[in-house]
Amino acid sequence: MIDLASIGFDEFFQAAFRRFGRPGVPARIAAEHRGAFEVWWTGGSAPARLSGRLRRASEGQPGVGDWVVLQAPPGPGGPAIAEALLPRRSVFTRGAAGRSSRVQVVAANVDVVFTVSGLDADFNPRRIERYVALTWASGAQPVVLLNKADLPGDPTLHVAEIEARCPTVPVHAVSARLGEGLDAPRSHLGDGRTAALVGSSGAGKTTLINALLGEDRLVTRPVRQRDGRGTHTTTTRQLVRLPGEGLLLDTPGMRELLVHENNGVEVVFEDVATLATQCRFRNCQHENEPGCAVQEAIRAGRLTVERLDHFRALEREALAWQRRHDERLHRESERAWGRRIKEAQVRIKVKRGDVDPDRYLK
Ligand SMILES: Nc1nc2c(ncn2[C@@H]2O[C@H](COP(=O)(O)OP(=O)(O)OP(=O)(O)O)[C@@H](O)[C@H]2O)c(=O)[nH]1
Ligand SMILES: [Mg+2]
Ligand SMILES: [Zn+2]
Structure with missing residues (x-):
C-alpha cells in the first residue's frame, strides 16, 4: 500500500484529478524503459502502458514523475492503461539528441533538481550553469552538489566559483563515497517532495x-x-523512495544538454510574465516604479515575493543564456565573471585572515 501524499499527490494534483472528472485511478510514473512504464498507485507498484490516445496526444508525452490517470485499478491481467496526463507543476526537459524538434522529459513534477558534478575532470562551471538555467526554466529549485569532495584539493574554491556564477543557488560540497556533507541535500528533501539528480555520467x-x-x-x-568519464551505468530514469524523506529521481548521465525553444518558461511563469506586460514602464524592474503591476499584485496578495524572486532568477539565467549565443558579448561577460570569481576568492582569503582586507575589498 502507498500513501499517495507521501509520493507527492498534494492539493495541486488532487484538484487536477477532480477537474479530470471521469472515473479512474491516479498513479505516478516511477520508471520508464523503452516505452514500458512502472507506476505507483495506492495499491503499490504495477506495470503500465499508455493508451493509444495518450501516445498520440500533442501536449507531450508523459515521463518519470508525471501523474497519470489509469483506466482501472491495476490487476493481474497485464499492464494497466494510462489514459490521461495530469497537469504538471514543473518539468525538466531537453531537446532530444538527433531529431531536433523532439522534446524529452527528463523529470516531471520535481521540487528540486540537484545538479551533480564531480570535483575531478568532470568539473565544468559552464556546464553546471547550463543545468542551473534549465532547472530555473523547469520551475524547480536548482541546487548544485559538488561531489567527490574527498579527492585531493580544496573544494571551497570551486564552491565559491559556482556561487559567483549562479547567485541565489545553494552550492554544497559532498562526498557520496564517504557519506560526508549529506545533510545539505537532505535539507532540500522532505516527505512528499521530489528531487531529481542530473549531471554527466560518472558524476x-x-x-x-x-x-x-x-x-x-x-x-x-x-x-x-x-x-x-563515466560509462553510462544508469540507463533508466526511476524514482526511489526515501521513507519519510521524499523521493529521488535517478537519471542517466546526459551526453548532450540541448536547449530547445524556451524549455517551458512561459508555462511556469505565465502569471508573472503577464503582470509584467501591464506595468506602466516597458523597462520596469518591478521594484518601486509607479504603475508597477507586479508590485501591485504583491500588495494585493495575488503574487508572492518568493515567486517574483524565482522569476527574476530565471530572467537573469535566460539573459545569461542569450549572451552565450552572442560570441562577442559572451567574451565580455566571461571577463566580468572572472572578476567576480576573483572577488569571491579574495573574500574567502579575507575570512581566513590570509590577506589584508583593505588592500582588496573597497
Ligand atoms: N572519490 C569519490 N568517488 C565517487 C564519489 N561518488 C561516486 N564516486 C565514484 O564515481 C563512479 C561513478 O559513480 P556513479 O554513481 O555510477 O555515477 P553516475 O553519475 O550515476 O553515472 P551514470 O549512471 O553513468 O550517469 C563510481 O566509481 C563511484 O564510486 C565520491 O564522493 N568520491
Ligand atoms: Mg547512475
Ligand atoms: Zn513592474
Whole structure:
C-alpha cells in the first residue's frame, strides 16, 4: 500500500484529478524503459502502458514523475492503461539528441533538481550553469552538489566559483563515497517532495542516492581512469523512495544538454510574465516604479515575493543564456565573471585572515 501524499499527490494534483472528472485511478510514473512504464498507485507498484490516445496526444508525452490517470485499478491481467496526463507543476526537459524538434522529459513534477558534478575532470562551471538555467526554466529549485569532495584539493574554491556564477543557488560540497556533507541535500528533501539528480555520467548521482538510502541498492560503476568519464551505468530514469524523506529521481548521465525553444518558461511563469506586460514602464524592474503591476499584485496578495524572486532568477539565467549565443558579448561577460570569481576568492582569503582586507575589498 502507498500513501499517495507521501509520493507527492498534494492539493495541486488532487484538484487536477477532480477537474479530470471521469472515473479512474491516479498513479505516478516511477520508471520508464523503452516505452514500458512502472507506476505507483495506492495499491503499490504495477506495470503500465499508455493508451493509444495518450501516445498520440500533442501536449507531450508523459515521463518519470508525471501523474497519470489509469483506466482501472491495476490487476493481474497485464499492464494497466494510462489514459490521461495530469497537469504538471514543473518539468525538466531537453531537446532530444538527433531529431531536433523532439522534446524529452527528463523529470516531471520535481521540487528540486540537484545538479551533480564531480570535483575531478568532470568539473565544468559552464556546464553546471547550463543545468542551473534549465532547472530555473523547469520551475524547480536548482541546487548544485559538488561531489567527490574527498579527492585531493580544496573544494571551497570551486564552491565559491559556482556561487559567483549562479547567485541565489545553494552550492554544497559532498562526498557520496564517504557519506560526508549529506545533510545539505537532505535539507532540500522532505516527505512528499521530489528531487531529481542530473549531471554527466560518472558524476556520482547513483552513488549519492545509495548514500542517502544507506544501502547499495542501485548499480554504480567506476569512471574511466584515462579521462575520468563515466560509462553510462544508469540507463533508466526511476524514482526511489526515501521513507519519510521524499523521493529521488535517478537519471542517466546526459551526453548532450540541448536547449530547445524556451524549455517551458512561459508555462511556469505565465502569471508573472503577464503582470509584467501591464506595468506602466516597458523597462520596469518591478521594484518601486509607479504603475508597477507586479508590485501591485504583491500588495494585493495575488503574487508572492518568493515567486517574483524565482522569476527574476530565471530572467537573469535566460539573459545569461542569450549572451552565450552572442560570441562577442559572451567574451565580455566571461571577463566580468572572472572578476567576480576573483572577488569571491579574495573574500574567502579575507575570512581566513590570509590577506589584508583593505588592500582588496573597497
Ligand atoms: N572519490 C569519490 N568517488 C565517487 C564519489 N561518488 C561516486 N564516486 C565514484 O564515481 C563512479 C561513478 O559513480 P556513479 O554513481 O555510477 O555515477 P553516475 O553519475 O550515476 O553515472 P551514470 O549512471 O553513468 O550517469 C563510481 O566509481 C563511484 O564510486 C565520491 O564522493 N568520491
Ligand atoms: Mg547512475
Ligand atoms: Zn513592474
